[in-house]
Structures are given as C-alpha cells and as structure tokens.
Amino acid sequence: xxxxxxxxxxxxxxxxxxxxxxxxxxxxxxxxxxxxxxxxxxxxxxxxxxxxxxxxxxxxxxxxxxxxxxxxxxxxxxxxxxxxxxxxxxxxxxxxxxxxxxxxxxxxxxxxxxxxxxxxxxxxxxxxxxxxxxxxxxxxxxxxxxxxxxxxxxxxxxxxxxxxxxxxxxxxxxxxxxxxxxxxx
Amino acid sequence: xxxxxxxxxxxxxxxxxxxxxxxxxxxxxxxxxxxxxxxxxxxxxxxxxxxxxxxxxxxxxxxxxxxxxxxxxxxxxxxxxxxxxxxxxxxxxxxxxxxxxxxxxxxxxxxxxxxxxxxxxxxxxxxxxxxxxxxxxxxxxxxxxxxxxxxxxxxxxxxxxxxxxxxxxxxxxxxxxxxxxxxxxxxxxxxxxxxxxxxxxxxxxxxxxxxxxxxxxxxxxxxxxxxxxxxxxxxxxxxxxxxxxxxxxxxxxxxxxxxxxxxxxxxxxxxxxxxxxxxxxxxxxxxxxxxxxxxxxxxxxxxxxxxxxxxxxxxxxxxxxxxxxxxxxxxxxxxxxxxxxxxxxxxxxxxxxxxxxxxxxxxxxxxxxxxxxxxxxxxxxxxxxxxxxxxxxxxxxxxxxxxxxxxxxxxxxxxxxxxxxxxxxxxxxxxxxxxxxxxxxxxxxxxxxxxxxxxxxxxxxxxxxxxxxxxxxxxxxxxxx
Numbered sequence: 001x002x003x004x005x006x007x008x009x010x011x012x013x014x015x016x017x018x019x020x021x022x023x024x025x026x027x028x029x030x031x032x033x034x035x036x037x038x039x040x041x042x043x044x045x046x047x048x049x050x051x052x053x054x055x056x057x058x059x060x061x062x063x064x065x066x067x068x069x070x071x072x073x074x075x076x077x078x079x080x081x082x083x084x085x086x087x088x089x090x091x092x093x094x095x096x097x098x099x100x101x102x103x104x105x106x107x108x109x110x111x112x113x114x115x116x117x118x119x120x121x122x123x124x125x126x127x128x129x130x131x132x133x134x135x136x137x138x139x140x141x142x143x144x145x146x147x148x149x150x151x152x153x154x155x156x157x158x159x160x161x162x163x164x165x166x167x168x169x170x171x172x173x174x175x176x177x178x179x180x181x182x183x184x185x
Numbered sequence: 186x187x188x189x190x191x192x193x194x195x196x197x198x199x200x201x202x203x204x205x206x207x208x209x210x211x212x213x214x215x216x217x218x219x220x221x222x223x224x225x226x227x228x229x230x231x232x233x234x235x236x237x238x239x240x241x242x243x244x245x246x247x248x249x250x251x252x253x254x255x256x257x258x259x260x261x262x263x264x265x266x267x268x269x270x271x272x273x274x275x276x277x278x279x280x281x282x283x284x285x286x287x288x289x290x291x292x293x294x295x296x297x298x299x300x301x302x303x304x305x306x307x308x309x310x311x312x313x314x315x316x317x318x319x320x321x322x323x324x325x326x327x328x329x330x331x332x333x334x335x336x337x338x339x340x341x342x343x344x345x346x347x348x349x350x351x352x353x354x355x356x357x358x359x360x361x362x363x364x365x366x367x368x369x370x371x372x373x374x375x376x377x378x379x380x381x382x383x384x385x386x387x388x389x390x391x392x393x394x395x396x397x398x399x400x401x402x403x404x405x406x407x408x409x410x411x412x413x414x415x416x417x418x419x420x421x422x423x424x425x426x427x428x429x430x431x432x433x434x435x436x437x438x439x440x441x442x443x444x445x446x447x448x449x450x451x452x453x454x455x456x457x458x459x460x461x462x463x464x465x466x467x468x469x470x471x472x473x474x475x476x477x478x479x480x481x482x483x484x485x486x487x488x489x490x491x492x493x494x495x496x497x498x499x500x501x502x503x504x505x506x507x508x509x510x511x512x513x514x515x516x517x518x519x520x521x522x523x524x525x526x527x528x529x530x531x532x533x534x535x536x537x538x539x540x541x542x543x544x545x546x547x548x549x550x551x552x553x554x555x556x557x558x559x560x561x562x563x564x565x566x567x568x569x570x571x572x573x574x575x576x577x578x579x580x581x582x583x584x585x586x587x588x589x590x591x592x593x594x595x596x597x598x599x600x601x602x603x604x605x606x607x608x609x610x611x612x613x614x615x616x617x618x619x620x621x622x623x624x625x626x627x628x629x630x631x632x633x634x635x636x637x638x639x640x641x642x643x644x645x646x647x648x649x650x651x652x653x654x655x656x657x658x659x660x661x662x663x664x665x666x
Contacts, residue, residue: 007354007370007371011370012374015375015379015382015411022455023399026392026463026464026467027386027393030395031392062322062323063260064258064262064318065259066259067262070539074460074461075460079610080613090462093395093462093463094394096395104458104462105539106543107540107541108539108610112539139244139621142252144252145252145253145254
C-alpha cells in the first residue's frame with residue numbers, strides 16, 4: 001500500500017459504493033412515493049399536515065423530543081409495539097412522505113408517538129406537558145414554560161408554541177389503511 | 186522509548202533521557218497543543234453535561250433544571266453527545282493523527298498556521314452550534330444536530346485541521362509505510378466525504394421521507410467506524426509495538442484487516458433501522474455487513490491481543506500507563522465487534538431496539554475504545570512534546586481508575602440495563618411505568634458512572650494543563666517519582 005492514489009481510490013469507493021447502494025437506491029425506490037388510497041377511489045393517505053402542525057413539529061424538534069420518543073411502529077412479530085397499543089399496524093415508508101423531516105428516532109424513554117394523535121386527547125396532552133407528575137408521567141420533563149397566566153392571573157393559558165406542539169402531536173396518526181399496510185376490517 | 190516502573194503502578198513518567206524536541210515535533214507542537222487543550226476543555230464540558238443528563242433521565246419531572254427550557258433534557262443530551270464527539274473526539278484525533286503521521290513519515294509541518302486556523306474555526310463553529318442547540322435551534326438528527334449553516338464551516342475547518350496526515354503520507358521520504366498510516370489516511374479522507382454527503386441529503390436538500398433516516402444511519406456508522414474507530418485503530422497499531430518494543434503479531438494480516446474494515450463498515454448503517462419503515466433488503470444488508478465486520482475485528486484481535494499475549498505483554502501493559510489505557514481500548518473494540526454482529530440479528534435486535542443498548546454500543550466504541558486509547562496516547566505524546574513530566578502520579582492513578590470504573594459502570598448500565606429494559610418491554614403486560622421503575626437501579630449506576638468519569642477527566646485535565654503550563658516556563662523540571 002505504498003501508493004497514495006490507490007489508497008485514496010479504495011477509501012473513496014468504500015464511502016461511495018455504500019452511499020450509492022444504500023442511500024441513492026433508497027431514494028430511487030422510495031422517492032416517488034406519494035399519498036395514495038388503500039383501494040381504488042378511496043381517500044388519500046397520509047393526510048396533508050395542517051399548518052399549525054408544521055409549526056408544532058418545529059417546536060418538537062427544538063425541544064429535542066426526539067431524544068426520548070420514536071415515531072415508528074414495528075410490525076407484529078418484531079417487538080411488542082402493536083400489543084402495547086402504539087399503533088394498529090406497522091409503519092411503512094409511505095406514512096412519512098408528507099413530513100419534511102422524518103423524525104423516526106432511535107430511543108424510547110417514553111412511548112412511541114407515530115400514532116399518538118389517535119390515542120390521546122387534547123386535554124390529556126396539555127396536562128402532560130404542563131404538569132407531568134400530576135398526569136402520571138413523573139419521568140417526563142416539565143414543559144410548564146410553554147404555559148403562562150392569563151391577564152387576570154386566574155387561569156393558565158398556552159403559548160403559541162404550546163398550541164402548535166399540541167396540534168402537531170394530535171396530527172400524528174397511522175390508523176389508516178395504505179397500499180402497503182392494510183388494516184384488518 | 187519504553188517506560189516501566191517497578192512498583193507496578195502507572196506513574197505517568199516522561200521519556201527517559203533527552204527531552205529536547207525533534208525538529209518534526211517542534212513544528213507541530215503549537216497546533217497539537219491547540220487541538221489537545223481544546224479537546225480537554227470540551228471533554229470537561231461534556232462530562233458535566235453527562236452528569237446533568239444522567240440526573241435528569243428518569244428523575245421526577247425532568248430532575249435538575251426542571252423548569253428551564255435552555256437546559257431541558259432534549260438540549261442537554263444533544264449538546265453532551267455533540268461536544269463529546271466533535272469537541273473531544275475530533276480535536277483529540279486532529280492532534281494525534283497529525284503527530285502519528287508526522288512521526289511515521291518524518292513530516293515537517295511548515296504551514297502549521299493553517300492547521301491552527303482550522304482548529305480555531307472548528308472550535309468557534311462548535312461553540313456557535315452548541316449555543317444554537319441550547320437556544321432551541323437543532324435539526325432533530327443525532328450528531329447532525331447543529332443548524333445546517335454550521336456544517337459547511339465544520340467541513341472547511343476539517344480540511345484545514347484534519348487533512349495534514351494525508352499530506353504527511355504523500356511527502357514521506359521513503360516508500361516504507363505502516364498500518365497506522367493507512368488507517369489515519371483512510372479516516373481523514375472518508376470523513377469529509379461522508380459529512381458533506383450527509384449534510385446535503387439530510388439538511389440542505391432533504392431526501393424523501395424515510396430516506397433521510399437511511400442517509401442518517403449511513404452517516405452515523407461512517408462517523409463512528411471510518412473516522413473514530415479507524416483513527417483509534419491507527420493509534421493502537423502504533424503504540425503496542427512502540428512501547429512493547431516488538432512487532433505486531435500476525436502483521437501480515439493487517440492489510441486484509443484494513444481493507445475489510447473499510448469495505449464493510451460503510452454498509453452497516455441500516456442495521457440501526459431493523460424493524461423500521463424501510464425496505465427489508467436494506468435492513469438485511471446492514472445486518473450482514475455487521476456480521477462481516479467480524480473479519481477485521483478478528484484480525485485486529487489477532488494483531489493486538491496476540492502481541493499482548495506473547496512474552497508477558499499483558500503484565501507489561503498493566504505496568505505502563507500508555508499501554509494500560511490502550512489495552513483497555515483494544516479489548517473494548519473486540520467486544521464492540523462481537524456485540525455489533527450478534528445484536529444486529531433480528532431476534533436479539535427486536536429485544537434491545539429502542540432501549541439504552543444502542544447508546545451502550547456507541548459508548549463502547551467512542552469511550553471505552555477510542556477515548557481510552559486517546560488517553561493512553563496523551564501519556565506517551567505530551568511528555569515528548571512539552572519536554573516536561575506529569576506533575577502528579579496520583580492524578581494519573583485517579584484518572585485511570587475513575588475512567589475505567591466509570592466506563593465499566595456506564596457500559597453495564599446501558600448494555601445490561603438496556604437488555605433488561607428490552608425484555609420487560611417485550612412483554613406487553615408490563616406497563617411503561619413498571620419498566621421505568623425497574624430501570625431506576627440502572628439509572629443510579631449511570632449517575633455514579635457519570636460522576637466517576639467527571640472525576641477522572643478533571644484529574645486528567647489538571648495533570649495535563651499543569652504539565653503544559655510548566656513546560657512553558659523556562660528550565661522547568663517536573664517531579665521525578
């Protein structure tokens with residue numbers, strides 16, 4: 001290995017070949033995926049994201065929620081995600097085509113959120129963010145700073161960021177059929 | 186050049202004899218010390234944040250800084266990981282790789298100001314990135330967390346600070362070369378390519394949906410294997426024969442080890458996506474590549490452990506400060522390779538997926554392997570570059586035992602704790618609250634480990650900075666034990 005050019009060429013290929021085969025070919029395979037009906041004439045899924053949810057995703061990212069929460073449900077037979085109620089089916093690539101950032105995550109200090117909007121209410125969600133201990137999630141960080149007091153000081157009001165974050169979390173749903181993952185009737 | 190003490194304890198002694206710097210070392214002293222001092226400062230900052238993150242994880246309502254948005258767990262964990270890798274790891278390897286290739290190629294660094302400029306830009310960009318994460322401007326992709334404008338600056342800084350080993354290899358006076366040089370040249374060339382491509386497809390022109398996750402997993406595996414591990418392997422290949430004064434066992438296998446390492450490492454990324462919403466063929470490629478990576482892992486094990494196992498090598502390694510750290514690292518790398526192959530397979534992966542196990546594997550590689558090797562290298566290189574002695578042998582002891590025990594505790598907490606967590610999570614009848622409660626003992630282990638690591642790093646910093654300050658004073662004479 002006396003020749004620098006040979007060494008650099010080998011290393012270049014060691015970087016470029018996996019990049020091409022893994023990343024570029026994935027883009028070729030999945031890049032054209034779009035919203036689609038599960039059956040001919042059916043509604044298109046995944047739904048378009050509301051503007052407020054898009055703002056809420058920015059809050060989710062800025063607070064680093066992805067450090068503790070995943071957004072991917074493994075299929076039956078791989079872990080207990082579905083048995084735990086994290087979702088009704090395994091996540092598929094099409095579920096993420098509307099998302100500017102696919103925040104799959106790789107660590108669960110808390111529950112998976114891929115289908116969180118379908119299993120929680122806005123009231124419960126706000127209570128969790130404001131006072132996790134009182135909501136039975138003592139290990140969850142407190143986001144009380146997203147809430148303030150009303151002008152008369154008698155009630156707690158959410159900030160714009162809190163409203164957006166709740167809208168985003170409520171928008172997270174994978175409870176529809178898609179061509180790759182049909183729900184059992 | 187070997188150094189041993191008869192008491193059987195690491196003393197951190199400088200080299201015997203003439204402490205005057207060679208011409209090669211004199212010219213890289215400035216950039217080396219800039220990288221090294223920056224690295225240690227970032228290591229201390231990361232260690233403090235490591236303690237905060239350990240306290241926050243699993244504590245009631247976020248633990249310390251519970252109502253402080255700046256220091257919320259999502260910020261602290263992200264900054265800690267980035268500071269450890271980009272602050273400590275990169276600066277330290279800039280310094281070590283430059284020193285290694287200068288030594289092996291008799292390279293005189295004539296334009297050292299470029300490397301110094303690169304180091305300054307790197308650390309300024311890093312500081313800016315950290316402030317931005319604390320301010321809530323992060324990307325959501327681990328180790329690409331900095332706002333995207335930081336990426337190109339870091340890439341340019343890398344070219345200025347981290348490309349010199351390739352120049353040193355190109356200008357070596359003879360055709361002779363050694364395994365350490367291949368690994369450093371490979372690492373220095375592979376990282377900027379990887380970083381720029383990942384920046385492009387994850388942050389600047391994001392790929393479609395889950396392809397971002399594929400690109401991100403490819404980036405992480407390349408960063409950890411082709412930069413961090415390759416640089417650390419180069420150091421092990423250098424220090425084992427250098428300090429023991431013998432050749433590497435089975436050295437004829439080293440070229441095979443090098444090429445198979447670079448050939449398979451880049452394909453292992455998708456193993457981090459097993460069970461995820463990506464094509465099955467991608468996951469299978471990642472799993473197979475992780476198993477194939479055992480080839481270079483076995484070869485390095487033959488090279489390293491074979492060398493240490495002959496002629497009382499282990500005993501000598503135990504009695505030498507540099508080798509004690511380096512051997513610890515070499516064992517950790519072999520263990521990483523085995524765990525990486527075994528826990529890539531779907532059955533085991535399904536258990537440990539999304540638990541702390543993956544973080545444990547990363548710490549096995551970045552701390553127990555790379556960081557311990559870097560510490561060992563510092564004990565060898567610094568006395569030569571400063572011409573001074575380690576001020577305190579006791580601090581060397583504290584450093585080794587605190588970091589070794591801290592690393593073992595951290596690995597136990599993350600790997601064993603992760604396995605236990607995974608087994609509990611596999612049973613859907615066990616609630617998440619019960620899982621968290623069952624893991625509280627491991628959280629305690631992690632807190633103690635984080636404190637131990639901080640203590641060890643403070644001891645190392647005090648000793649190292651004391652030595653550097655003394656060396657800048659005229660006619661300095663360190664303490665002889």
